[in-house]
């Protein structure tokens with residue numbers, strides 16, 4: 011099996027609710043203050059329980075493009091990696107680079123904590139308004155690049171909440 015194919019088998023696409031997944035870590039599309047919010051962040055905080063926000067508030071916030079890790083509390087996932095995606099301003103405020111940083115820094119944390127299975131939502135593409143097609147290309151590129159260099163993380167899942175998002179991932183993952 012070629013290296014390229016081996017990397018592809020370590021990527022999975024799931025349509026559903028990330029809070030329900032029994033993986034080692036789920037990634038949260040967080041904000042710089044690491045407080046609970048709407049979207050996937052609100053869903054993760056309500057499923058994990060109030061202990062999650064308590065721990066988040068001890069971390070001193072998180073810069074856009076970076077990620078921090080906490081326990082998962084009542085979630086099936088052992089860890090939550092809080093990645094802060096950029097707010098879309100039209101594309102000339104380093105949004106692409108900052109979004110790539112979210113994936114890279116989350117995966118670095120996963121490696122450091124011996125996380126074998128990790129699931130990402132589509133960071134920045136909801137409330138933060140990043141165009142989905144553009145975000146999906148960045149997400150897949152960064153995950154593939156990481157998996158080609160790294161063997162400690164076994165599986166990476168992209169979790170889509172809507173059929174429309176799911177179709178965008180299918181397009182980039184399998185039609186290239």
Ligand code: AR6
Nearest residue numbers: 027028039041047048049050051053134135136137138171
């Ligand atoms: N499982 C998987 N994906 C989900 C779920 C879920 N349960 N719920 C929503 N999504 P968003 P952002 C998808 O808005 O754009 C918060 O207030 C959703 O359909 O959650 O990075 C934070 O605190 C979309 O595709 O995150 C920040 O302030 C994707 O998750 C801000 O929103 C991301 O949408 C972050 O905005």
